[in-house]
Amino acid sequence: MIEWVGAIVQGTLLGGLYALFAAGLSLIFGVMRLVNIAHGDFIVLSAYLGLSTTLIIGFHPFLALLVVIPVMAGLGYGLQRGVLNRTLGNDILPPLLVTFGLSVIIQNALLEGYSADPQKLNGGAIETASLSLGGLAIGVLPLLTFAIAVAVIAGLQWVFYRTSMGRGFRAVSDNQEIAQLMGLNKAHVFGLAMALALGVSAIAGVLLGVRTSFDPSIGGGRLIFGFEAVIIGGLGNLWGTLVGGVILGVAQTLGAKIDPGWQLLSGHIAFLIVLAIRPNGLFPRVDH
Amino acid sequence: MSAAFVTRSTPASRTAAVLGGVALVLLVAAPWWAGRADMRLMGEIYLYMSLACLWNLMSGYAGLVSVGQQAFVGFGGYMLFALTIFGGFHPIAAIIVAGGLGAVLSIPVAALIFRLRGAYFAIGTWVIAEVFRLSFAQVSALGGGSGSSLPVGIIKSLAASRSGREALSYWLALGAAVVVIAAVYLFLRSRRGLALTAIRDSEVAASGLGINIWRTKLEVYVVTSAFTAIIGGLIFLQKLRISPDAAFSVNDWTAFVIFIVVIGGIGTIEGPIIGTIIFFALRETMADFGTIYLMILGLVAIVVMLKAPKGVWGLIRNRFDLEFFPVSYRVQNKPPEKGS
Numbered sequence: 001m002i003e004w005v006g007a008i009v010q011g012t013l014l015g016g017l018y019a020l021f022a023a024g025l026s027l028i029f030g031v032m033r034l035v036n037i038a039h040g041d042f043i044v045l046s047a048y049l050g051l052s053t054t055l056i057i058g059f060h061p062f063l064a065l066l067v068v069i070p071v072m073a074g075l076g077y078g079l080q081r082g083v084l085n086r087t088l089g090n091d092i093l094p095p096l097l098v099t100f101g102l103s104v105i106i107q108n109a110l111l112e113g114y115s116a117d118p119q120k121l122n123g124g125a126i127e128t129a130s131l132s133l134g135g136l137a138i139g140v141l142p143l144l145t146f147a148i149a150v151a152v153i154a155g156l157q158w159v160f161y162r163t164s165m166g167r168g169f170r171a172v173s174d175n176q177e178i179a180q181l182m183g184l185n186k187a188h189v190f191g192l193a194m195a196l197a198l199g200v201s202a203i204a205g206v207l208l209g210v211r212t213s214f215d216p217s218i219g220g221g222r223l224i225f226g227f228e229a230v231i232i233g234g235l236g237n238l239w240g241t242l243v244g245g246v247i248l249g250v251a252q253t254l255g256a257k258i259d260p261g262w263q264l265l266s267g268h269i270a271f272l273i274v275l276a277i278r279p280n281g282l283f284p285r286v287d288h
Numbered sequence: 289m290s291a292a293f294v295t296r297s298t299p300a301s302r303t304a305a306v307l308g309g310v311a312l313v314l315l316v317a318a319p320w321w322a323g324r325a326d327m328r329l330m331g332e333i334y335l336y337m338s339l340a341c342l343w344n345l346m347s348g349y350a351g352l353v354s355v356g357q358q359a360f361v362g363f364g365g366y367m368l369f370a371l372t373i374f375g376g377f378h379p380i381a382a383i384i385v386a387g388g389l390g391a392v393l394s395i396p397v398a399a400l401i402f403r404l405r406g407a408y409f410a411i412g413t414w415v416i417a418e419v420f421r422l423s424f425a426q427v428s429a430l431g432g433g434s435g436s437s438l439p440v441g442i443i444k445s446l447a448a449s450r451s452g453r454e455a456l457s458y459w460l461a462l463g464a465a466v467v468v469i470a471a472v473y474l475f476l477r478s479r480r481g482l483a484l485t486a487i488r489d490s491e492v493a494a495s496g497l498g499i500n501i502w503r504t505k506l507e508v509y510v511v512t513s514a515f516t517a518i519i520g521g522l523i524f525l526q527k528l529r530i531s532p533d534a535a536f537s538v539n540d541w542t543a544f545v546i547f548i549v550v551i552g553g554i555g556t557i558e559g560p561i562i563g564t565i566i567f568f569a570l571r572e573t574m575a576d577f578g579t580i581y582l583m584i585l586g587l588v589a590i591v592v593m594l595k596a597p598k599g600v601w602g603l604i605r606n607r608f609d610l611e612f613f614p615v616s617y618r619v620q621n622k623p624p625e626k627g628s
Contacts, residue, residue, distance in 0.1 A: 033408030104586035108579040279403035
């Protein structure tokens with residue numbers, strides 16, 4: 001019995017990581033209706049940037065975030081202004097295919113630069129530290145990851161609803177033309193949104209790298225987890241995305257408990273069940 | 289006095305038909321003039337051309353952008369193995385049945401993922417492909433995660449000699465490409481094809497004209513899935529070995545196909561054919577560069593999408609007003625008859 005409770009707790013904490021994968025995806029879809037197929041590859045790229053930072057400067061992976069977040073945010077802004085803004089319009093094909101091309105480029109650039117060997121970020125003592133709670137051992141790292149996920153989502157909510165940048169996001173999301181008339185530069189606003197999204201991906205990538213080993217090919221899988229969390233939680237609802245991540249994580253750990261081969265499959269099945277009975281997700285945003 | 293009339297064929301399309309017919313005769317005769325390695329390569333080209341034409345029909349015309357067609361490629365491959373090994377089917381019969389099963393399976397899949405819009409539909413198709421991959425990896429009778437090989441007896445049932453088998457496998461691939469291209473062409477010339485073209489150009493306008501968009505898209509999805517499963521069966525009949533990772537590879541069966549269609553020209557019949565030729569020309573000259581080659585391919589696709597969204601064929605068509613597969617209508621003036 002306690003094992004099952006343990007699996008549910010593990011899954012819940014894993015869900016925090018999935019929510020971090022999903023938050024960036026959800027943010028840019030909300031602001032500019034763009035689905036970034038390369039999102040998972042940006043997460044993996046962040047993990048590799050973290051690796052290089054720890055190896056070159058000798059920083060702890062968490063300290064490496066001071067380098068990785070600004071680099072990814074800058075990359076996001078540049079990419080949005082230089083490439084992705086040109087793909088936005090009524091046709092869904094250009095953004096999809098361009099980000100798909102980016103995904104292949106990033107994946108192969110990482111293969112070229114770092115080889116296909118699995119890598120890991122060395123987090124030191126925190127990786128094995130655990131808290132004992134009523135017979136359950138809870139890892140400090142998963143707990144910290146979950147706490148960071150909650151903080152990031154709270155932070156994004158605050159940015160969205162309490163800052164002038166967030167007002168810009170909401171304005172272009174509601175109506176791009178009128179937002180332009182009100183003096184917003186939509187190209188710049190989209191650039192900021194992508195910078196923020198990739199900044200969050202940077203956090204997700206480094207936490208992923210400390211938690212497990214990674215190689216250049218795993219980006220697609222991370223995109224799918226993030227996407228499933230978004231759809232389960234309901235489009236446009238960041239707290240829903242966290243719940244979606246938790247449901248996905250719990251489904252995976254419970255599946256793994258039954259049979260290790262069922263871990264990923266049961267996550268996907270949970271997603272398909274939600275899609276079948278609640279196509280708009282569990283907590284869709286209510287438009288006022 | 290000259291009378292205007294409406295026609296679909298043009299001098300270019302009639303010339304293309306004649307040249308295409310001659311080329312087809314030459315290609316059918318390939319087992320008598322081409323080497324073993326060349327035939328293998330050409331077989332692969334035909335199968336990629338078929339996948340590209342099918343993906344183009346679905347994504348370029350019906351607007352169902354999928355990054356999960358490897359689901360049906362792998363399904364077709366696995367059905368070939370399962371039906372021949374456990375069902376005692378002849379391989380060709382197994383491949384045709386695989387197409388039928390692919391069609392049946394695609395209906396519940398569509399019922400689920402058609403709930404997702406646009407780009408989310410694309411990722412939904414990828415999830416389905418992952419579900420297929422993980423499920424087939426659980427089937428220990430088919431080798432589980434490590435896969436299995438086609439037994440020798442089944443391979444021999446195709447033809448007694450090795451050269452006979454290679455020729456048959458080549459003709460099957462060529463036949464599949466011809467059938468797929470002809471089917472796409474005839475479909476687009478038909479009444480339903482007209483509806484589909486209308487949907488491609490504007491969904492709102494098309495539904496205003498009384499076209500049932502959901503139903504038209506579903507039909508395209510089911511037909512594409514069935515053909516894709518058949519092509520998958522043929523691919524793994526050439527490879528003779530299957531594993532979940534090879535069968536449901538997003539790079540091999542979707543990324544390359546998307547690049548082919550985008551570079552050749554999405555939303556045209558000629559585009560995927562030209563794209564396949566460009567893709568293989570690049571691959572044969574640059575494949576030694578491995579990852580760099582793939583990065584260049586990705587870059588070319590991005591540049592094409594941004595600068596020339598209708599691809600290489602779109603550039604040619606705009607420049608010369610050509611159409612090798614005439615699906616549009618043209619008004620022409622009949623020259624005045626002599627002696628009148």
